[in-house]
Amino acid sequence: MNPEIVGPGCPRGIxxxxxxxxxxxxxxxxxxxxxxxxxxxxxxxxxxxVDPVGNIVWDYNEGLRFAHSGRRxxxxxxxxxxxxxxxxxxxxxxxxxxxxxxxxGGGIGKLSDGSHLHYPNEAxxxxxxxxxxTDRNNxxxxxxxxxxxxxxxxxxxxxxxxxxxxxPNGNILISDSDGxxxxxxxxxxxxxxxxxDGSPKTLWWPRSAIRxxxxxxxxxxxxxxxxxEVSPDGKTIxxxxxxxxxxxxxxxxxxxxxxxxxxxDGHHQVIEIDRTGNIVWLFRNYRRPAPVYARLTNxxxxxxxxxxxPKYWVLATRLSEGGGRLIWDEDNKPYPCPGLEYDRPGALxxxxxxxxxxxxxxxxxxxxxxxxxxxxxxxxxxxxxxxxGSLYRDITEMPSGEYFTGTNDWTHEIFEVKVPPKSTFAQxxxxxxxxxxxxxxxxxxxxx
Amino acid sequence: MAIDKEISEKRKRQCSKLVxxxxxxxxxxxxxxxxxxxxxxWTGGKDSTLTLWIIRQVCQEKEIPLPKTMIIGEGxxxxxxxxxxxxxxxxWNVPLEVCRNEDVLKAANYTLNAxxxxxxxxxxxxxxxxxxxxxxxxxxxxxxSYAGNHLMKTVVFNQFLERNKIKGIFQGLRWDEHxxxxxxxxxxxxxxxxxVPEHTRIRPILHFTEKxxxxxxxxxxxxxxxxxxxxxxSLGAKTxxxxxxxxxxxxxxxxxxxxxxAGRRQDKEKAMERMRKLGYM
Numbered sequence: 001m002n003p004e005i006v007g008p009g010c011p012r013g014i015x016x017x018x019x020x021x022x023x024x025x026x027x028x029x030x031x032x033x034x035x036x037x038x039x040x041x042x043x044x045x046x047x048x049x050v051d052p053v054g055n056i057v058w059d060y061n062e063g064l065r066f067a068h069s070g071r072r073x074x075x076x077x078x079x080x081x082x083x084x085x086x087x088x089x090x091x092x093x094x095x096x097x098x099x100x101x102x103x104x105g106g107g108i109g110k111l112s113d114g115s116h117l118h119y120p121n122e123a124x125x126x127x128x129x130x131x132x133x134t135d136r137n138n139x140x141x142x143x144x145x146x147x148x149x150x151x152x153x154x155x156x157x158x159x160x161x162x163x164x165x166x167x168p169n170g171n172i173l174i175s176d177s178d179g180x181x182x183x184x185x186x187x188x189x190x191x192x193x194x195x196x197d198g199s200p201k202t203l204w205w206p207r208s209a210i211r212x213x214x215x216x217x218x219x220x221x222x223x224x225x226x227x228x229e230v231s232p233d234g235k236t237i238x239x240x241x242x243x244x245x246x247x248x249x250x251x252x253x254x255x256x257x258x259x260x261x262x263x264x265d266g267h268h269q270v271i272e273i274d275r276t277g278n279i280v281w282l283f284r285n286y287r288r289p290a291p292v293y294a295r296l297t298n299x300x301x302x303x304x305x306x307x308x309x310p311k312y313w314v315l316a317t318r319l320s321e322g323g324g325r326l327i328w329d330e331d332n333k334p335y336p337c338p339g340l341e342y343d344r345p346g347a348l349x350x351x352x353x354x355x356x357x358x359x360x361x362x363x364x365x366x367x368x369x370x371x372x373x374x375x376x377x378x379x380x381x382x383x384x385x386x387x388x389g390s391l392y393r394d395i396t397e398m399p400s401g402e403y404f405t406g407t408n409d410w411t412h413e414i415f416e417v418k419v420p421p422k423s424t425f426a427q428x429x430x431x432x433x434x435x436x437x438x439x440x441x442x443x444x445x446x447x448x
Numbered sequence: 449m450a451i452d453k454e455i456s457e458k459r460k461r462q463c464s465k466l467v468x469x470x471x472x473x474x475x476x477x478x479x480x481x482x483x484x485x486x487x488x489x490w491t492g493g494k495d496s497t498l499t500l501w502i503i504r505q506v507c508q509e510k511e512i513p514l515p516k517t518m519i520i521g522e523g524x525x526x527x528x529x530x531x532x533x534x535x536x537x538x539x540w541n542v543p544l545e546v547c548r549n550e551d552v553l554k555a556a557n558y559t560l561n562a563x564x565x566x567x568x569x570x571x572x573x574x575x576x577x578x579x580x581x582x583x584x585x586x587x588x589x590x591x592x593s594y595a596g597n598h599l600m601k602t603v604v605f606n607q608f609l610e611r612n613k614i615k616g617i618f619q620g621l622r623w624d625e626h627x628x629x630x631x632x633x634x635x636x637x638x639x640x641x642x643x644v645p646e647h648t649r650i651r652p653i654l655h656f657t658e659k660x661x662x663x664x665x666x667x668x669x670x671x672x673x674x675x676x677x678x679x680x681x682s683l684g685a686k687t688x689x690x691x692x693x694x695x696x697x698x699x700x701x702x703x704x705x706x707x708x709x710a711g712r713r714q715d716k717e718k719a720m721e722r723m724r725k726l727g728y729m
Contacts, residue, residue, distance in 0.1 A: 178725065247728075264728075300583035319728050334585070347726045361628060363580075365594025376719035382729075395729035396720045399627060403719035412593045416628035433726050444594045446580040447641075448602065 003312055006355045007292035007425065013043035016056045018285055020318075021262040023069035023122065024270050026254040031057060032283065033078070034262070034270055035070040039289050040316040040351070042066070047080055050283050060091050066318060068121045068162075069250075079131065081120040084322045088123055088133060090146075104148030111142075112149040119321060122163045122208075122250075132172065134164045137321075137345070141174055154185055163208040163250065173217070175206050182209045182219055195219065195230050204393075208250045218259065220251045223393050227251055227261065240277050244385055245393055266389030288388055290314050292353040292425045299366075299443035301338050310338055313352050316429070321346035324432075329369075329439050339439035340432045345375075347433035354445070356383065356419045356426040364428070365414040366443040368404060375434020376403045379413055379443070383423035391420055395431075404438065416448070450669035451662065451676075453699055463664040467502060470652040473634050474506040477616050477650045480635075486515035486650075487614040489605065490544075492529040492673055493683045494698070495620035497536070498661060499653050501670050503618060504540055514542055515618070518608045521548040522591035522600045529683065532673040539671075545612075547604045549573070552596075556589035564589050572643075576603050579642060592684060609645045616648045624657045625682075662699035 010017075023035040031051050038045035046061035047070030060070070065084035073079055077090050077098065087109065090099035101117055102109045109116050119137035126132055130145045140155035141164035154164075159178035167173055167184070171192060174183045180203045181196035195217065196203035204223035211217055216237065217230050225246045229238035240259070246267055252260040258280060260272045268286035271279050293312060303311040308326065315326050324342040342348045356362065370377050380400030383391045392398050401413035419426070428445070432438045455463070477486060488503060490496045500517065507514050519533060537544050551570045556562040565586050566574060580598050587595045609617060623629050634654055640646035656664070658681075665672055675683060676698040679691040693701050 296581050299581045302583065319726065345725070347723075347729075363594075363598075365597070367593075375722040378719075378723075390729070394724060395726055396724050403723065405719050412590070414592070414594055414597060416626060418628045418631065431723075433723055442582075442584065442594065444581040444598075446598070 003297040004294035005291045006294050007288070007353070009289050009291040010287040012039055012041060012289045015044075015046060015059055015061055016048060016285070017044055017287060018048060018270075018283070019044050019268055019289075020264050021249070021268070021270050022067075022264055023071075023250045024260045024262045025071065025252045026260055027072055032260065032270065033070055033072055034283070035067050035080070037066045037068060037083070037264075038064075038318065040318045040349075041289070041314055042084075042317040042320075043289075047078060052281070054283060054285075058093065060095055062095065065322065069123060071124055073125050074129075079123050079125060081123050081133070083119055083121060083136075084320075086117050086119060086322075088117060088120055088131065099146055101148060110148070111144060113153075115150075121161075124164075124166055126166055132164055132166050134161050134174075136160050136162060141172060152187065154189055156189065158183070165208070165210055167211050173209050173211060175208050175220075177205050177207060177222075180204060180206065182206055182217065193232065195234055200224070207248070210251060210253055212253060218251055218253065220248045220261070222247045222249060225393065227259065238275070240273060244387060244389055245391055246389065247393075263389075267387040268389075269387075286388065288353075290351075290353050292355055294355050296354055296428065296443060296445040297352065299445070301441070302335065310350070313350055316349040316351050319346045320344075320348045324348035326350065327437065327439075332439075332441060337439055337441035339369075339437055340377075340430060341437045342432045343435045345434060347375075347431055349429045349431050350440070351427055351429040354426045354428055356423060358419050358421055358423050361416055361418045361448050362426075362445055363414065363416050363448050364401070364443075364445045365412065366401070367410050367441050368401070368408070368413055368430075369410045369439040370404045370406065370408045371437040372407055373405050373432065373434070373436030373438060375432070375436070376405055377430075377432040377436065377438035378403045379428070379430055379440065381417055382427045382429065383420055384425055384427065385422050386424050391422060410441075451666045451672065451697070451699055453662065453666040455663055455667045459663055460667045463660065463667045466656055466660055467505075467664060467668070469655060470499075470502045471506050473650065473652040474503050474618075477618070477635075477652075478506070478510065478512075480648075481616040483512050483515055485613065485615040486618070487608065487612060487616070488515050488517040488618045489620070490517050490519050490533075490542075491620075491683070492519065492533045492536075493620075494661060494665070494672060494676060495622060495625070495653065497620075497672060498656070498664065498670065499618055499620035500536075500540070500542070501668075502652055514540070516612055516614070517542050517544050518547050518605070519544060520601055520604050521546050526673075526675060526683070526689075528675045529673055532671075536671060545608065547608050549599050549604050552589070552599050560589060562589045563587070573599055573603065576643060603643075606644055609647050614647060616650050618650050618652065620653055621651045622656050622658070622661070623654050629654075658703045662703070666699070 018036045019039040020037040021034050022037045025033050031049050045064040045067045049058040068083045069081045071079045080089050088101040121136045122134040124132045143152040158176040162177045163175040165173040171186050180198050184193035207222045208220040227240040246263050249262040249264045258274050263269050269284035272281035297312045301310045323344040327339045327341045328336045330336045340348050378400045380398045382398050399417040401415045430440050555564045555568045563586050582595050590596045591600045636649045679693045681692045681698045
């Protein structure tokens with residue numbers, strides 16, 4: 001039986017399609033360098049250079065998994081944080097890798113302090129040719145030379161930093177994302193300036209900060225979906241926000257004083273704005289890879305793809321930090337049912353896009369079983385706006401069934417959800433984070 | 449017997465005001481529909497009993513009989529609810545129809561957890577299963593399972609509307625009981641669809657919080673099912689409802705800071721915190 005599709009999908013991993021821009025910079029030649037983390041199933045991560053009229057004039061995608069940044073070096077090469085591969089690479093314009101952190105420590109990827117990069121997010125070249133790397137899952141920012149010698153590091157009371165920006169005075173501006181703070185630290189590791197009291201009201205998961213020429217600090221306050229300019233004495237003097245729930249990631253200031261912003265998994269675009277908040281340039285060539293089905297399809301997992309994934313479902317590995325897999329409970333009667341096995345702090349999803357009309361209420365149900373879940377597992381539903389961005393600021397705000405932890409035998413789940421305003425379609429997901437196994441069977445959904 | 453809770457005079461006035469708002473909704477419904485076109489859903493639980501009590505007040509004031517009232521027999525009821533329903537039915541003269549999906553009950557041999565074979569069901573029930581995406585040959589007979597819930601509650605509800613040609617149906621829903629209800633309207637028109645007759649849902653007590661509701665029970669001495677004294681806060685089927693706090697009456701629990709839909713097995717907050725750590729989403 002052919003399912004009814006109301007919105008088509010497009011092939012995955014086509015070079016040049018920007019699915020999730022995470023970092024952006026304006027190059028001296030006027031082009032824009034964009035780091036694209038790829039689609040939800042883990043395809044299509046690349047670094048693209050786009051000219052002002054939108055032609056892709058250079059790209060690099062070989063082996064990248066969830067790459068978070070690409071920075072053009074003074075020698076013309078490009079420095080890339082290949083995040084899910086836990087490595088840093090430098091590639092030439094003809095796409096030859098000249099430095100890979102995997103080669104450090106005699107080919108085992110070890111730094112001089114015995115550690116290994118873990119989920120590196122950002123890397124900049126410093127004046128002396130060394131790199132300043134934000135090593136997220138090691139909760140630190142490090143300065144390393146091109147051979148992996150750690151020259152300096154900052155690891156005091158920061159949690160999952162995403163960006164460390166070198167300042168002209170030698171200090172470093174760190175985005176302590178899970179700490180909801182921005183810190184300016186000096187070389188003696190003293191905090192000389194900070195913004196944010198840890199509460200999400202002030203800053204919620206800030207992803208980047210830059211110091212402007214006027215001495216103020218421009219902060220990308222991601223989960224509050226805004227960009228704010230803060231004076232040295234902590235006053236907010238300018239703000240940019242759109243009508244959407246944009247999760248801005250990295251903001252770059254151009255030499256003309258405009259701001260380039262990566263609008264990420266939400267809206268799949270890079271925008272350039274001026275001080276009036278007007279969008280003066282935009283790059284977007286996103287096409288949604290997964291179709292939208294007229295109704296829940298193959299909710300009983302009877303049909304399988306050749307690769308073993310349930311038909312019409314997507315195994316979304318983008319946030320899985322390189323771990324996890326689809327598993328099957330072969331003993332389930334009358335036929336096997338799928339599950340997710342996971343082993344690290346990120347998350348893994350099995351998901352499907354389903355048409356949903358604003359204002360309608362749907363009842364959802366399924367049976368769920370968990371084994372040793374350390375984080376949380378649940379069935380939840382996300383809704384997307386007309387730019388393909390989630391309507392929710394945070395995953396825990398999405399309508400969901402029970403959050404399961406530990407081991408639970410088969411449990412019936414039923415919850416109701418009202419399709420929120422501005423929604424164009426729903427994405428139903430089985431989710432697991434941290435570690436453990438979750439199985440699901442008999443998913444049903446109907447309008448009430 | 450009224451619930452034992454001290455209610456100040458000021459609070460009593462507040463509760464009366466909430467009831468007055470509800471009565472206005474009921475009066476409006478009586479203007480829109482003829483009495484015989486209206487129906488009431490009742491479960492014996494706290495929300496639908498308050499709704500029924502308020503409708504009865506308006507009917508007495510207008511000197512008309514109560515609209516036809518349905519209660520769903522799921523085959524897994526608390527004896528305490530059955531007793532309460534029986535008593536109130538007599539005292540308030542409720543024109544009660546006990547509605548069941550006999551076809552499913554028969555296929556399950558009237559036994560909880562028995563396996564129901566889809567091919568043994570009537571054409572209507574098979575069509576209903578198809579409508580919700582049910583794709584299996586059999587299911588266990590449980591009212592709280594998805595298929596069970598649909599056949600035993602939703603289908604029976606739609607059949608009640610159909611059979612009695614009901615155009616407006618009262619429901620005891622409240623805004624604060626479920627996030628999906630936050631912007632439910634007092635009157636919601638439902639166009640006819642596949643197996644669903646056209647009707648309007650009328651929800652007179654939407655604005656009551658759980659605390660408002662218990663204070664109103666205390667203040668106006670409204671009868672209630674005594675299971676709530678034992679610590680239940682939300683009543684569903686017998687085998688799946690759980691006591692929130694053993695021996696602590698529902699109105700004495702920390703109702704503003706804890707979940708009404710009872711018996712959460714998980715440490716939800718902790719799990720949410722871990723999920724929230726997943727920055728990207």
